[in-house]
Amino acid sequence: MAKLAGVSPITVSRVFNRPEKVATGTLEHVRRVIERTGYVPNLVAGGLASRRTRFVAAIVPAISNQIFSESIQSLTDRLWESGYQVLLGTSGYPMSREESLLAAILSRRPDGLFLTGISHSLKSRRRLAVANIPIVEVWDLTPSPIDMLVGFSHEKVGQAVAEFLVGRGHRRFGVITADDARAEVRRMGFLSVLGEKRLDDVQTVPVPAPSNFRLGREGLARLLELGSLPRAVFCSSDTLAHGVLIEAQARGLSVPGDLAIVGFADLDFAAHTSPPLSTVRIDRPAIGRRAAESLLGRIEGRPVERIVDIGFHVMERGTT
Amino acid sequence: MAKLAGVSPITVSRVFNRPEKVATGTLEHVRRVIERTGYVPNLVAGGLASRRTRFVAAIVPAISNQIFSESIQSLTDRLWESGYQVLLGTSGYPMSREESLLAAILSRRPDGLFLTGISHSLKSRRRLAVANIPIVEVWDLTPSPIDMLVGFSHEKVGQAVAEFLVGRGHRRFGVITADDARAEVRRMGFLSVLGEKRLDDVQTVPVPAPSNFRLGREGLARLLELGSLPRAVFCSSDTLAHGVLIEAQARGLSVPGDLAIVGFADLDFAAHTSPPLSTVRIDRPAIGRRAAESLLGRIEGRPVERIVDIGFHVMERGTT
DNA sequence: CGAATAAATGATAGCGTTATCATTTACGGG
DNA sequence: CCCGTAAATGATAACGCTATCATTTATTCG
Incomplete structure (x- = not known):
């Protein structure tokens, strides 16, 4: 116990928590004793007392x-x-x-x-x-x-992506989205803009969360089976988007020529896929x-x- | 205080920590009171008392x-x-x-x-x-x-990668390694095997930690400036290796034809680069x-x- | 049915700090 | 040089639990 530095426990407490309340001499002395003995205060006790x-x-x-x-x-x-x-x-x-x-x-x-x-x-x-x-x-x-x-706003994310893709001239869409509340809100935002523009050719493929690369590949496969070949796919994560990209290329689809892809989050790898992934950056x-x-x-x-x-x-x- | 369930504090404590020591009737009753009052025990106090x-x-x-x-x-x-x-x-x-x-x-x-x-x-x-x-x-x-x-053993990792690359017929090597103690041990293991085999044509390029994609690209650039074109590069992380891969391709080098690359850790993306990255998998x-x-x-x-x-x-x- | 034993519960005393005063010491001004 | 004020330090009492041992109640068995 550092109190054997010749001061009361409360002074030791002050040395740690409010050193400005302790006289310079005392401060130095107590600190030296702390250093010498390797005393480590107990924050459990401190937490109980101070709340x-x-x-x-x-x-x-x-x-x-x-x-x-x-x-x-x-x-x-x-x-x-x-x-x-x-x-x-x-x-x-x-x-x-x-x-x-x-x-x-x-x-x-x-x-x-x-x-x-x-x-x-x-x-x-x-x-x-x-x-x-x-x-x-x-x-x-x-x-x-x-x-x-x-x-x-996840809704605004979905809306912004829809506006962006429509602006690029796309008319048929797919959404591959993980079973996640926020992803669902993004999807709703996406759909709402398309709805306003009377672009109703949208297919959704849900996948379980957490999403991964493989689910992205499988997601695109399922989307294509649904018929009505989409020209642009919005994915609920970059990870899914990466899988979609690879699967598209494996099927001989050119990206973005035959299929445009947008991910979400801008994970590290997104800028380094080939071609680099368009996505939504979050700080x-x-x-x-x-x-x-x-x-x-x-x-x-x-x-x-x-x-x-x-x-x-x-x-x-x-x-x- | 849940003790107003008509029992002593210590009994409440037992209900949480050693319910088998409490009679079934008491247990149920106390638990009902806990549920009703929303009582949450204080682990700070508990921690102080029980150590x-x-x-x-x-x-x-x-x-x-x-x-x-x-x-x-x-x-x-x-x-x-x-x-x-x-x-x-x-x-x-x-x-x-x-x-x-x-x-x-x-x-x-x-x-x-x-x-x-x-x-x-x-x-x-x-x-x-x-x-x-x-x-x-x-x-x-x-x-x-x-x-x-x-x-x-990081040393064994380095040795295994060296054995592997030598077995594939490579004779000129590069190492791109982050400033990290464990990465350095891998490098030493790598060099030790090459040394034994009298394969001394090894250039090392150090990069600061933490490593990233860009450092990988720059690392390969610097390695190539050193002259003595390596045929195989061992990187201290998959992230660096990915950068090296892209930089190599950007320079018109074929991978693995002109340059073999080995990363470390088997991060998620490693299996999905193109071509997929050879690496060292850690569980x-x-x-x-x-x-x-x-x-x-x-x-x-x-x-x-x-x-x-x-x-x-x-x-x-x-x-x- | 009573003694021996086991099970259930409780009383008491900390755990090592800090909040809250109270007290002592230092300082400044008339 | 004394008094009022500020600065420094301390005494005491929690903080809300659990360890330990003591006591009470239930159970077993000869």
Whole structure:
């Protein structure tokens, strides 16, 4: 116990948490003793006493998905700068474990919560209300978040892609989409624009989430079996789009000559396929960073923007 | 307080932690009250009292790297089954933050530690010794881990790739390698085999970590400037290898006709480049899973294998 | 049916910090 | 040089659980 540096426990506490409240001499002396003894304060006890645990919990469907891992990376980095750490929870597809995970996580009393998506069970919502901590929902947009929000409109993504493809002269479309709520919203946005323009030749092929390359190949195969050869395909992820691209080429279709392809997210590989994949770029690190800033702002009592729309950008590359 | 269910606090504690010690009637009754009131136990207090926090901390250089994110995913999943959660720390390249991160993490008193790599500063080692908790180091192999180890031999990877390429008749080599300790060991293994065979025509191009596609393209450009046109290139990651592949094709070199390429890790895209990338496959989920099992075994007092070699597999595909 | 044993429950005392005052020491001005 | 104020330090009491041991209640068996 570093208190055997000749000071009271509370002074040691201050050396760590509010050194400006400690006289320079005492400060140096205590720090020397800490250094010498290798004392590491116990944040568990500190957290119990102060009711501040200095960590944030983050729930994502899967961390092994680049879409989420990059946001978590930037969240972690930004929070680290302010002395916070991140407890990670993966809820699975489609968020099946969220409820039990949330209970487990809330029992650790995080100072903030990072939640993927805006759809939560009633039970979860009740628990969140009781927890009474800053919460930021991400990757989606709604006028009524639980607390704060950092995301973008999936409906507008779908609309923008439809406008873009129609502008390129396409009239027959296919959609290959994973079984995921946000992907479904993008599809609806896509369809709504086509509907307005009376372009009703659209076939949808659903695939299970999480999507992968193979599902993309199979997806195109199924789409073609449906008859009514589409001239443009909108995929719910770049991964699917990559599979579609390879399958199209394997079938002797020229891309984009015979078939245009648009993905989603602009993952690393998207710019390096051949031809490079047209897609919708999302600034993934921004999601984590802005979310961290929202949480820290709320924790530290600063005024914060409740809703942050980080937007998106349709990237025209080689497959359209 | 759920104790107003007419029982003592300790009985509530038992309902959560050792329900088999509670009479069926009491159990049901208390559970009903818990359900009704939405009571969530406080693990911070529980952790302080029991000295078991039921979480494991994981330190990786960067979670936004598929190599690590998949191991963390399987670690998280396996630990969840046993009621543990994962606190994530990213130490940066090359692990520059490890020391301060470790201090911050140890002050939370994790029940176990997942550390990437086997190289830690003296100060870190001392702290780890004092912490006295189960530790599993991963992604590398050494006869003397701090505690437990799940990994494979990078030297043997380098040797295997050299044997493989020499067996295919190559005599002039290039190595493009990120500034990373493990990549360097692979390179040394690679060189050692070539040295034995008196094949000394090897040029090395170092690139900074973390590696990316662009560095791969630039790497090949620099390698070619060095004169002595190599026939085969060993890259320290699939990402670099992908860049090398595209750069080679852009320069009119046929792959593998003019230039053979071998990557490392077998990332998702590796099987889908054109031609598909030859590489070294690592069972990344196994690392997380086996690490979780080692930690849980130690925590629960079971005998465990101290050193687990998960091996690797040279995947011959289209670029060799 | 009573003694011995097992099962269920509880009382008490921490776990190692920090919040909240209270007290002591240093400092500045008339 | 004394008093008022600010700065530095400390005493005490939680924070909300669980370890430990004690006590009560149920069960078994000769």
